[in-house]
């Protein structure tokens with residue numbers, strides 16, 4: 377069964393921070409021709425929900441070739457990003473070379489379309505940095521390292537390349553002292569909040585099904601770490617989101633969803 381992973385906005389009594397949430401973490405384990413069906417139907421139905429076009433390396437490497445099918449999806453008004461895509465040496469669902477090839481194809485699609493690339497990286501910092509650096513040198517593109525939780529080197533290199541960093545529930549985990557120490561130093565102007573729902577629920581919901589509304593917990597922790605108000609975190613991360621995802625339109629009014 378193809379599996380579709382999305383982060384639908386929720387109508388639950390969402391604290392205002394939840395309105396700064398972004399659907400930046402959509403993975404379609406579908407062949408490209410089917411991509412529009414699941415993703416876009418979902419995105420079209422829900423105000424404040426957006427889609428990102430991407431395919432997972434393990435499922436679909438060969439047909440990416442020229443990037444045409446992927447690019448074709450970016451014409452849809454709800455498709456505001458490319459990805460997520462990148463290197464995962466933890467699961468290694470596809471050989472490293474194939475992952476790199478697909479990652480480069482997504483970068484190319486981001487560059488050509490002008491849409492931000494949503495980068496996934498796990499246990500692969502060195503190669504991720506190398507590919508992003510090399511690709512940026514051959515032509516600019518914009519993007520975000522989603523669910524950033526790895527080395528300080530990756531964070532600072534990504535910032536140098538003009539990328540943003542997505543901060544999720546891991547920031548609240550008890551053992552994340554190192555991550556919190558790094559994030560404390562990172563410029564607020566380059567941080568996004570994200571849910572990665574249904575995964576990575578923040579404390580005190582760790583291990584449970586994540587909900588977009590819980591992003592408020594991440595906002596609160598970020599505010600605490602940086603010694604600023606939650607309102608300031610909301611203001612900055614929302615502005616950052618719309619700066620990066622320039623194609624996204626803010627919902628008119630009312631609660632997200």
Ligand SMILES: [Zn+2]
Nearest residue numbers: 460496522523
């Ligand atoms: Zn990911």
